[in-house]
Amino acid sequence: MVKWGVMSPGAHLDTKIVPAMKALTNTDVVAVFSRSQERADQFAKTHDIPNAYSSIDAFGQHDMDAVFIASPNAFHSDYTKKMAAAGKNILCEKPMAIDLVSAAQMTTACLDAGVKLGIAFNLRAHPAHKQAKTLIQEHKIGPIVYVSGQWAFGTHGADAPPQRTGLRSWWHDPEVLGGSDTLMATGIHVIDLICDLLGDNIVEVTALSNGQTQEKPLDSLASVCCKFSKGTIANIVCSRIIPDSENDLMVYGRDGFIKGSNTISEKLEGSLIVGTETGTTNYDFAPEPLGNYSLEIQNFNEVVMGNELEVLASGQAGYHSLEVALAAVRSAWEGITIQI
Ligand SMILES: NC(=O)c1ccc[n+]([C@@H]2O[C@H](COP(=O)([O-])OP(=O)(O)OC[C@H]3O[C@@H](n4cnc5c(N)ncnc54)[C@H](OP(=O)(O)O)[C@@H]3O)[C@@H](O)[C@H]2O)c1
Incomplete structure (x- = not known):
């Protein structure tokens, strides 16, 4: 226990x-x-x-x-x-x-x-993402050329996220958030996921957002373009004002693709679609609302009990995703590309 x-x-x-x-x-x-x-x-x-x-x-x-x-x-x-x-x-x-x-x-x-x-990067725990990582490592779709990941949500008819008050008012304080709302909420999850899948680090970041100005310091929509050390380009979109967002992962290799359809979610759900020259295969995941959280806690339990050596996401991984997210915040403020 x-x-x-x-x-x-x-x-x-x-x-x-x-x-x-x-x-x-x-x-x-x-x-x-x-x-x-x-x-x-x-x-x-x-x-x-x-x-x-x-x-x-x-x-x-x-x-x-x-x-x-x-x-x-x-x-x-x-x-x-x-x-x-x-x-x-x-x-x-x-x-x-x-x-x-x-x-x-x-x-x-x-x-x-x-x-x-x-x-606690729970997206790493989703079996679809674990399978995608293995397929990439086994070169099933060849060298990876381009990746995109989107995690957004919102409410029909609302131009801004709902106001949070009382103990939750910190969600509107740039000083407590780390300079961004959406990048530090869902964007950083997608940054970490893509780094984990590729086993590579990001070296260059350019971001646009609807915030990061004196009048509106916090964003509710951001788009981040990244270059990895091995040359792969990635696009990450995060938002609180896109109610009909399709929260998908797309990985394009030289010889095929992997799509995580609705796998970028708090729930364990969605499908993995793998396309190669020999055809397309679908894997469906029945929704488990707490599935990714259970898996991340189980992993940590195993590490604590000494049965498993690796935590799902280490402090080093947390550091890298933070440096990318902070670079994106700075890029959005200053309108420049940041080298990491
Ligand atoms: N991985 C994921 O899927 C995921 C999902 C949601 C949130 N998160 C992360 O989890 C964390 C908490 O999110 P949440 O939605 O649970 O937050 P929350 O409900 O807004 O606040 C959590 C608690 O923090 C304490 N708190 C509030 N203001 C504080 C202050 N100024 N100083 C110190 N403590 C304060 C309060 O507890 P007490 O005052 O009673 O101590 C509050 O109930 C965030 O870092 C968020 O990014 C991760």
């Missing part, structure tokens, strides 16, 4: 992570931390968690194997360093931090403390 503690009991823990943990037979959620004892108690009661803390030091002293950090972006680094010092393995939400110095400190703190650090 892997004992977990969870930090910052907001929407993500409430509707996805804790329910996914509760459904796993080898996972026990033993403690919750909130900045308010009342909110910690309430969350513990709702989810049947035996211990509730509003002192981060007391929480860190609790007997648990791993901690899931779901705080607003700007607090990931501080919470990670504190939990590493307390000897806890950490699965931290994305973006891992809002600046590169903090991100590097997180990796160093975990290495120094001898604890594991994973970044």
Whole structure:
């Protein structure tokens, strides 16, 4: 049994992570931390968690194997360093931090403390993406020429995302988000996914957005063009104002293609379509709303238990996706191409 503690009991823990943990037979959620004892108690009661803390030091002293950090972006680094010092393995939400110095400190703190650090890039867990990665590694569609990935949503009739208030008001604060709304929300997931699939790093970034101006610092639509070290070009689109978005992955090789149809989603769902000279094959995935989250937690459980060596997404991977997302933010502000 892997004992977990969870930090910052907001929407993500409430509707996805804790329910996914509760459904796993080898996972026990033993403690919750909130900045308010009342909110910690309430969350513990709702989810049947035996211990509730509003002192981060007391929480860190609790007997648990791993901690899931779901705080607003700007607090990931501080919470990670504190939990590493307390000897806890950490699965931290994305973006891992809002600046590169903090991100590097997180990796160093975990290495120094001898604890594991994973970044919660759950798209990597989707079996369609795992299969796509294997096919790419086996050169089934030849060298990869061009990739695109889109993750957008929205509401019909709305020109802007809904206003979030109270404990959720940080979603409108560029300082806490890391300078962008959509890039740090879904864009960074797609950046990470494409880097993972290609096994390559991005070296050049140009971005356009409908934000990153003095009048409107936050975007609700961004398009990022990237070049990889081996020459592949990628386009990434993320938005909160495209209600009918088709959230697809397209990988074009010299000898074929791989399409993830609606696989870029919080749910485990969609289809994988693989086309080569010999024909086209479809693989369908029945919707599992919490499937990708369960798989990411299971992976971390295996790492904590010593049965699996590799976390799904490492601190280094989190660092690279952050440096690309921050470069995209700067590119959108300044209208320039950024070399990484
Ligand atoms: N991987 C994914 O699929 C995915 C999906 C959604 C979200 N996320 C990530 O998960 C994280 C949390 O998202 P969420 O939607 O759960 O957030 P949320 O509901 O808006 O807020 C989470 C909690 O953070 C705490 N908080 C709020 N303002 C704070 C502040 N100024 N300082 C410190 N703590 C504060 C509050 O808990 P207390 O005050 O009670 O401590 C709040 O309930 C984000 O980093 C987000 O990017 C990832």
